[in-house]
Amino acid sequence: MAIDMRQFQATFFAESREGLDAMESGLLSLEAAGNDLDTVNTIFRAAHSIKGGAATFGFKAITNTTHLLETLLDQVRGGKRSVDAELSDALLASVDILRELLGSAEAGNPDDSGRSEPLNARLSELLNGGSAATPAATPHNPPAASSAAPEAVATTHWQVDFSPHENMFITGNDPLRILRELARLGPMDVNCDTSKLPSLSDLDPHTAYLAWTLELPVSIKRAHIADAFSWVEDECDLRIEGVGQKADSVAATPAVAVAPAAPVAAEPEPLATTPPVASSTAPAPAEGKSNVTPMASGKAAEPADSSIRVNISKVDALINLVGELVITQAMLKQQSNALDPTLHEKLLNGLTQLDRNTRDLQEAVMSVRMLPVEFVFSRFPRMVRDLASRLGKRVNLRTSGEGTELDKGVIERIVDPLVHLVRNSVDHGLETPELREAAGKNPVGTVTLSASHQGGHIVIEIIDDGRGLNREKILAKAAERGLPVNDQMPDGEVWKLIFHPGLSTAEQVTDVSGRGVGMDVVRQNIAALGGDIDIESVLGQGTRVTIRLPLTLAILDGMTVSVGNEIFVLPLGYVVESLQPGPGDIKRVTGSNRVLKVRSEYVPIHDMGEVFNVPRGPDTVRLGTVVVVENGGRKLALEVDELVGQQQVVVKSIESNYKRINGIAGATILGDGRVALIVDIVSIIRAQQAAA
Amino acid sequence: MSGARILAVDDSASMRQMVAFALRSAGWEVDEAEDGVVALEKAKKQKYNCVVADVNMPNMDGITLIRHLRQLPDFKFTPLLMLTTEAGMDKKQEGKAAGATGWIVKPFDPDQLIATIRKVMG
Numbered sequence: 001m002a003i004d005m006r007q008f009q010a011t012f013f014a015e016s017r018e019g020l021d022a023m024e025s026g027l028l029s030l031e032a033a034g035n036d037l038d039t040v041n042t043i044f045r046a047a048h049s050i051k052g053g054a055a056t057f058g059f060k061a062i063t064n065t066t067h068l069l070e071t072l073l074d075q076v077r078g079g080k081r082s083v084d085a086e087l088s089d090a091l092l093a094s095v096d097i098l099r100e101l102l103g104s105a106e107a108g109n110p111d112d113s114g115r116s117e118p119l120n121a122r123l124s125e126l127l128n129g130g131s132a133a134t135p136a137a138t139p140h141n142p143p144a145a146s147s148a149a150p151e152a153v154a155t156t157h158w159q160v161d162f163s164p165h166e167n168m169f170i171t172g173n174d175p176l177r178i179l180r181e182l183a184r185l186g187p188m189d190v191n192c193d194t195s196k197l198p199s200l201s202d203l204d205p206h207t208a209y210l211a212w213t214l215e216l217p218v219s220i221k222r223a224h225i226a227d228a229f230s231w232v233e234d235e236c237d238l239r240i241e242g243v244g245q246k247a248d249s250v251a252a253t254p255a256v257a258v259a260p261a262a263p264v265a266a267e268p269e270p271l272a273t274t275p276p277v278a279s280s281t282a283p284a285p286a287e288g289k290s291n292v293t294p295m296a297s298g299k300a301a302e303p304a305d306s307s308i309r310v311n312i313s314k315v316d317a318l319i320n321l322v323g324e325l326v327i328t329q330a331m332l333k334q335q336s337n338a339l340d341p342t343l344h345e346k347l348l349n350g351l352t353q354l355d356r357n358t359r360d361l362q363e364a365v366m367s368v369r370m371l372p373v374e375f376v377f378s379r380f381p382r383m384v385r386d387l388a389s390r391l392g393k394r395v396n397l398r399t400s401g402e403g404t405e406l407d408k409g410v411i412e413r414i415v416d417p418l419v420h421l422v423r424n425s426v427d428h429g430l431e432t433p434e435l436r437e438a439a440g441k442n443p444v445g446t447v448t449l450s451a452s453h454q455g456g457h458i459v460i461e462i463i464d465d466g467r468g469l470n471r472e473k474i475l476a477k478a479a480e481r482g483l484p485v486n487d488q489m490p491d492g493e494v495w496k497l498i499f500h501p502g503l504s505t506a507e508q509v510t511d512v513s514g515r516g517v518g519m520d521v522v523r524q525n526i527a528a529l530g531g532d533i534d535i536e537s538v539l540g541q542g543t544r545v546t547i548r549l550p551l552t553l554a555i556l557d558g559m560t561v562s563v564g565n566e567i568f569v570l571p572l573g574y575v576v577e578s579l580q581p582g583p584g585d586i587k588r589v590t591g592s593n594r595v596l597k598v599r600s601e602y603v604p605i606h607d608m609g610e611v612f613n614v615p616r617g618p619d620t621v622r623l624g625t626v627v628v629v630e631n632g633g634r635k636l637a638l639e640v641d642e643l644v645g646q647q648q649v650v651v652k653s654i655e656s657n658y659k660r661i662n663g664i665a666g667a668t669i670l671g672d673g674r675v676a677l678i679v680d681i682v683s684i685i686r687a688q689q690a691a692a
Numbered sequence: 693m694s695g696a697r698i699l700a701v702d703d704s705a706s707m708r709q710m711v712a713f714a715l716r717s718a719g720w721e722v723d724e725a726e727d728g729v730v731a732l733e734k735a736k737k738q739k740y741n742c743v744v745a746d747v748n749m750p751n752m753d754g755i756t757l758i759r760h761l762r763q764l765p766d767f768k769f770t771p772l773l774m775l776t777t778e779a780g781m782d783k784k785q786e787g788k789a790a791g792a793t794g795w796i797v798k799p800f801d802p803d804q805l806i807a808t809i810r811k812v813m814g
Contacts, residue, residue: 005710005801005802007713008709008710011705011706015704015705015706045703045748045749048748048777049703049704049748051777052704052777052798052799053704053706055798055799056710056798056799056800056801058799170768170769171762171772171788171791171792171793172769172770172771172791172793172812173771173794174769177812181811230794231788234788235788
């Protein structure tokens with residue numbers, strides 16, 4: 001029967017990649033936390049599983065490399081070898097190579113050995129040079145096969161003396177099964193020795209009493225006969241002898257006999273080398289050591305089919321449909337407002353329910369697109385480690401809030417900026433161990449990555465305890481580039497200068513931070529996501545970069561306001577309050593600039609009609625309502641004609657359908673079918689600042 | 693012996709699927725478990741004519757599983773086979789000491805697997 005093994009390959013690739021991830025994070029946490037048996041076991045198991053699968057599917061290059069890995073790791077597991085920097089480097093390199101090999105195997109190249117040869121040589125060298133030179137295990141060699149060399153010349157048949165030990169049954173073995181198997185090999189003469197059989201009253205049915213003498217033709221390979229007994233070698237007395245015509249043939253058959261159960265391997269103390277791993281592989285490896293390990297092993301223990309893979313375009317289509325449904329629902333709701341509640345009670349109840357269901361559905365669908373930030377964070381332990389070793393620094397990376405969920409689209413686009421910022425922290429932020437010690441700090445620098453929910457936003461922070469930004473240096477550089485700066489600028493303003501295109505790349509001299517995007521691009525990327533970036537820094541103590549991102553790009557909670565005949569949507573996340581200023585609250589300052597007194601604070605005030613150039617007819621009702629919005633600590637008051645309401649809107653891109661418009665983040669379709677523009681608060685505040 | 697029920701235990705989904713698929717195609721009923729703990733739970737609720745278990749697994753390894761199974765009255769004489777990649781005798785010895793009937797060396801092809809199981813099922 002031919003079974004097509006290819007159908008299992010996809011699973012193999014997926015689980016092997018997970019295994020490699022687990023290996024990688026395990027190795028990194030070993031470096032951080034020292035030899036921890038649980039972690040070593042996890043790593044070993046991953047290598048072991050990959051090897052098993054690769055061998056089964058015939059991926060030779062992967063099998064070879066994982067075999068070497070497994071041998072090395074087994075020594076670590078047995079305490080014969082410790083994970084030093086050299087071994088760790090080699091093991092991590094193996095993870096990389098194995099990823100590549102998996103890739104090429106998946107692409108139809110089952111034996112891409114060229115890729116792995118240098119690595120295999122390195123691993124072999126480690127194996128041979130190491131303290132424990134294990135005999136280069138020749139993988140699967142049927143134990144007895146090799147000793148069957150002289151297939152006795154004058155032998156006419158095989159005589160097998162088989163006498164099971166009393167306890168053979170208790171391992172589930174059965175002499176009958178073995179006899180049946182032998183009978184399948186060829187014609188067999190069987191003589192049963194019943195001499196040990198006790199009387200019925202003394203007979204214990206769990207005990208084997210019988211013994212046999214069998215004769216099989218010489219045409220059958222001796223190894224095949226031995227094979228039938230391979231499981232019971234040590235549970236019976238066994239003798240397989242080539243027998244000639246008569247005793248005279250004995251000389252010609254140099255004792256091919258295998259004494260009872262003599263396993264070939266030279267194994268001094270078989271049980272001691274590998275302690276049972278059961279208890280030590282308990283589910284949750286000690287928490288708190290590293291945030292990566294528990295994640296990884298948790299994944300391994302997960303039932304295999306708890307998730308399915310769906311093409312992202314299907315999810316997006318679903319989200320789009322739900323978006324349309326939300327619009328329809330809003331339309332119905334609006335139409336129903338005109339209905340008499342007493343006459344149409346049932347209809348209105350139904351609509352209320354539809355409202356609720358639509359929201360739930362929308363939330364559920366959106367959550368499909370949500371991924372934990374761990375998705376991004378997980379790449380950093382490795383990256384920071386490599387960076388640190390290249391730069392001669394010692395870095396401890398801490399992560400928190402990996403479970404915080406973000407829209408897949410946001411996650412994908414936040415990777416590059418984060419990579420850049422973490423690189424900056426390690427490269428520019430953290431000092432060398434010597435400098436740190438001289439400054440009275442822990443020679444090991446700490447970089448902290450955290451993610452959390454704050455209101456309708458996700459906040460990601462990259463914090464280092466390094467040297468901090470140097471105010472004088474930045475000001476000097478900025479002055480050099482002709483930027484308008486002065487010594488009295490508040491710190492916050494000074495730090496923002498590093499986002500300036502001319503300045504952001506100026507300090508990047510090392511090869512580490514030199515490539516990739518500059519800080520100006522980082523800010524642009526984050527702004528494009530509707531996010532915001534902020535820096536705090538104290539000289540000599542460190543720097544904190546805070547990124548605020550919207551939860552999702554597709555839907556937003558908005559406040560709808562009317563200006564003239566237009567409806568605008570103000571993203572609710574930016575709205576602080578709305579109020580109707582009393583007489584004297586608005587003061588004119590320089591020129592046409594006005595400020596609004598909100599309690600004890602003066603906030604610049606602008607008329608939305610002016611900002612967006614919306615004409616107002618003579619009949620426009622102006623209630624003089626003001627909405628105060630805030631971004632990055634800057635407030636702005638916007639005069640609108642009327643507050644219309646508050647609703648979730650489905651964001652439609654203007655940029656992709658028309659072109660980018662300053663001050664507008666997108667558009668949406670309202671319940672009555674009208675298009676409303678979504679105001680880009682960030683850019684408006686920025687423009688106002690620049691004008692002031 | 694068709695209609696017989698086999699428990700396939702392996703933490704690697706691809707291996708487990710392959711073993712299960714092969715055995716099902718030979719006409720046996722197959723239940724799957726992803727580690728020793730799950731397998732033992734299943735075995736306490738359901739009798740199996742044969743158990744095929746990987747050795748290296750999280751939570752409970754194959755050898756410990758076999759040791760526990762052997763103590764269950766229903767599994768006193770049941771063929772318990774371990775799947776092992778190592779040619780190393782130590783695992784096999786350890787397995788035998790725990791009560792394993794025999795072993796199947798990985799890699800194996802489905803036909804080999806079926807032939808071996810057929811053997812122990814009589």
